[in-house]
Amino acid sequence: MRRLALTLAATVAVIGLSACGKSGESSSGETATAPAPAAAPEPTDAEKQALLAALPAPYNSGDLTNGKKVFAICKSCHTLVPGGANMTGPNLHGMFGRKPGTAEGYKYSDVVKAATFTWDAEHLDQWLTSPKTFMPGTKMTFMGVKDAKDRTDLIAYLKVETGYAPQ
Ligand code: HEC
Known part of the structure; x- marks a missing residue:
């Protein structure tokens, strides 16, 4: 019983x-x-360290605590966990090393779908500075993260939260 x-x-x-x-x-x-x-699932500390170390400088020494804080402005539109919901914006898990516009089941704008690069720290840095300048025609209505250090920390945080393998 x-x-x-x-x-x-x-x-x-x-x-x-x-x-x-x-x-x-x-x-x-x-x-x-x-x-x-x-x-x-959450990444283990060892996984976080390995993911962070895989980034080029200065992102590999990004402050994850500040990155998490900065991500608060993205949260209303994006999830990071494996299999997380697509909301106004797509789920971002696994985006590093992937072509823009390829999250399953999300309807992107034509300009994002047509992009031919793969997401890495440098491209994200440009995108997050001003999405509309980097990819005119995007439907991500977000003015950008102006502070370079905030972007570095945010990219480090995104790497550890979206880069670990789903269980
Ligand atoms: C108001 C909602 C909104 C906010 C806030 C927002 N985004 Fe987005 N995001 C979108 C939309 C919508 C798209 C799809 C863009 C398109 O198809 O043109 C997108 C696309 C993206 C992509 C490309 C994904 C892919 O699969 O290629 C990344 C990376 C991204 N956003 C990161 C962020 C980050 C980091 C933040 C916070 C600094 C943020 N976004 C804030 C709505 C938002």
Whole structure:
């Protein structure tokens, strides 16, 4: 009986977690009662370090804490977790090394679909300075991140949050 009750509790916790995962938020409110796997996997510290080290300077020494803060202005339109929802903008998981305009199930503007480069730190830096200047005709209505250090930190954060392998 006791075992059944525990299983039920875990099932309820899993359902709760998957509902949370949809919004792209981490489930930091949950406590240790549920050993169930979280719906949104997180990169380990070792993975974060390896991903960061793979970036060229100065991005490889970006401040992840500040990067996360800067990402707050992107959050209303983008998710970062593997399989995260496309919102006003596409889910960004796995974008490094990928051609622009290729997130599954998202309808891009023609200019982004037609781009032939692959996303890396340098291209992101130009895009995030001013999307409309870098790719006139984009539907990303965002004025840009003007501070160079904020962009560096944001790109470092994006790399570790979108670069780890989905479980
Ligand atoms: C108001 C909503 C909105 C905000 C805020 C926003 N974006 Fe976007 N983003 C979009 C849209 C819409 C697109 C698709 C652009 C297109 O197809 O022209 C996009 C596209 C992108 C792409 C290209 C993705 C791909 O698959 O090629 C990246 C990278 C990106 N955004 C990063 C960011 C970052 C980082 C921030 C915060 C600094 C941000 N965006 C803020 C709406 C937004």
